[in-house]
Structure formats: C-alpha cells, structure tokens
Amino acid sequence: MSARALDRWRLTLPLLLPSLGGLAYLTAFGAPAPLIAVNLGALALALAWVLFGRLPAKRNPRLVLAGAAALALFLPLLTGPAIGGVARWLPAGPMSLHSGALLLPLLTVLAAREGAIGTGLLVLAGAALVLQPDAASLFALGIASATLAATLRRGSLAVVSLAAIVFATATFNAGTLEPQRFTEGVLAEVWHSAPLAALALGGLLFIVPPLLMARDPHMPRAEGTALAALLWGLGIAAMLAPFPFPLIGYGAAPILGFGIALGAIAREAGHRARNLPTS
Numbered sequence: 001m002s003a004r005a006l007d008r009w010r011l012t013l014p015l016l017l018p019s020l021g022g023l024a025y026l027t028a029f030g031a032p033a034p035l036i037a038v039n040l041g042a043l044a045l046a047l048a049w050v051l052f053g054r055l056p057a058k059r060n061p062r063l064v065l066a067g068a069a070a071l072a073l074f075l076p077l078l079t080g081p082a083i084g085g086v087a088r089w090l091p092a093g094p095m096s097l098h099s100g101a102l103l104l105p106l107l108t109v110l111a112a113r114e115g116a117i118g119t120g121l122l123v124l125a126g127a128a129l130v131l132q133p134d135a136a137s138l139f140a141l142g143i144a145s146a147t148l149a150a151t152l153r154r155g156s157l158a159v160v161s162l163a164a165i166v167f168a169t170a171t172f173n174a175g176t177l178e179p180q181r182f183t184e185g186v187l188a189e190v191w192h193s194a195p196l197a198a199l200a201l202g203g204l205l206f207i208v209p210p211l212l213m214a215r216d217p218h219m220p221r222a223e224g225t226a227l228a229a230l231l232w233g234l235g236i237a238a239m240l241a242p243f244p245f246p247l248i249g250y251g252a253a254p255i256l257g258f259g260i261a262l263g264a265i266a267r268e269a270g271h272r273a274r275n276l277p278t279s
Contacts, residue, residue: 042252134171
C-alpha cells in the first residue's frame with residue numbers, strides 16, 4: 001500500500017471507530033433495522049469520500065465551497081421541516097439531515113485555512129444557527145472556534161467563540177422537541193444496563209478521535225484539533241440536554257459531515273506525505 005493510501009486509511013479511523021461503536025449499540029439495544037441501515041449506508045459513503053474524494057486544489061473554489069456550506073445552514077429556515085418551534089434539518093428524500101452536524105465539520109476545516117475570511121464564515125454559520133435555533137451546534141462552534149483561536153493565535157476567533165457560547169446558553173431550552181430514543185440520551189441508556197459498555201462507548205466518542213487526530217503526523221494541527229473540539233462540543237451538549245449524540249447514536253448527518261471534513265483533510269495529508277523527507 002502506498003504512503004498516500006495509508007495516510008487516507010489512517011484518517012478514516014476517527015470516524016470509523018466511533019461509528020462502529022454506534023452500530024454495535026444500535027444492534028445490541030434493538031434499534032429498528034432501517035435505523036441501522038441508515039447509519040451503515042452513511043458510514044460507507046463517508047469512508048468512500050475520505051479514501052477517494054477530492055476537494056478543489058485551488059483556493060478560490062475552496063472559498064466558494066466554504067461560503068456555500070455557510071449559506072446552506074440557512075436553508076432549513078426556508079425549506080423546513082420545522083418541528084417543535086425549531087428548523088434544524090435539511091430535507092433529503094425520505095429522511096432529514098441535521099444541518100449543523102452535516103455542514104459545520106467541513107466549514108470548520110476550511111475556515112481554519114483562512115484568516116479574516118475564515119472568521120467571517122464562522123460568524124455567518126453562527127448567525128444561521130441562532131436563527132434555527134440550534135444550541136448544541138452553537139456550543140460546538142464555540143468550542144471549535146476557541147480551539148482555533150488558541151492554535152492560530154487569532155483574537156477575532158476568540159470573540160466568535162464567546163458569542164457562540166453566549167447564544168448557545170440563551171437558546172438552550174428553545175423548542176419543544178420530544179427526545180428520540182437511539183438518537184438522544186445514548187450514554188445514559190447504555191449506562192443503566194451496561195456501565196462498562198457506556199464507558200467504552202463514551203471513550204470511542206470523546207477520547208479516541210482526538211487522540212488519533214493528535215497523533216497523526218500528516219494532519220494539520222489547527223484543522224485536526226478544531227474538528228476534534230467540534231465533536232467534543234456536540235457530544236457534551238448531548239450529555240447536558242436532549243440533543244443528538246454524534247457518531248455513536250442514530251443519525252446520518254454527523255457521519256457524513258465528519259467524513260466529508262476528514263476527506264478534506266486527507267487531501268492535505270497526501271500532499272504533506274509526498275513532501276516529507278525520506279530517511
């Protein structure tokens with residue numbers, strides 16, 4: 001296997017391992033077969049993108065893509081569905097995709113490569129999330145922006161982080177959504193019947209991806225740490241309130257979203273691998 005192919009396979013692991021843990025949870029706790037099939041199909045598509053997908057090599061097309069991702073966060077306000085007073089989902093045939101979990105990972109990775117434009121993209125994304133409103137995604141955006149601010153030493157990102165966390169706090173109880181089994185409350189449900197399994201599942205979400213990203217010598221530090229922080233933010237929000245658990249619970253959007261983002265990093269990983277000195 002070539003070095004470039006090995007780099008891409010390595011970059012699948014932060015997505016693959018938690019998602020496999022989620023599939024094991026869904027199977028063990030009796031989730032309906034269609035839910036398992038959705039996660040499995042999303043994982044197959046995401047892995048294919050990480051291994052074989054490509055983003056535009058030039059900066060301007062990447063900026064257009066990032067801008068489109070930020071603007072797409074406003075689409076739920078126009079297209080619906082609106083449930084319980086909130087509009088956080090993009091229609092995708094017979095199902096709906098959570099807009100924040102789908103689009104924020106790629107947007108975070110692309111914004112990390114830019115200066116003022118990157119900050120502006122995150123501000124635009126935050127505005128869309130406030131209007132939806134989506135406190136979990138706002139909180140995750142705040143954590144990711146704080147990580148980028150510390151890594152890139154960019155004060156404007158610290159301001160974005162603070163604003164996102166303030167608005168997340170203000171909208172935390174927005175909406176009247178009923179908690180959905182297999183999507184929300186995952187770790188609490190598993191803990192009641194199998195505490196060790198809950199600890200393992202929590203480790204797959206909160207510990208394994210950041211460690212894998214931090215130890216990958218080909219992953220750009222700012223992008224890897226920000227993506228891990230975004231995953232942490234979504235996971236912490238899901239533990240504090242009935243928000244969807246990313247990767248380990250039912251939901252195609254976070255699997256596809258983090259897969260698309262890791263595929264965007266994979267292009268950079270392959271480029272760096274070709275330029276590493278040989279011994």
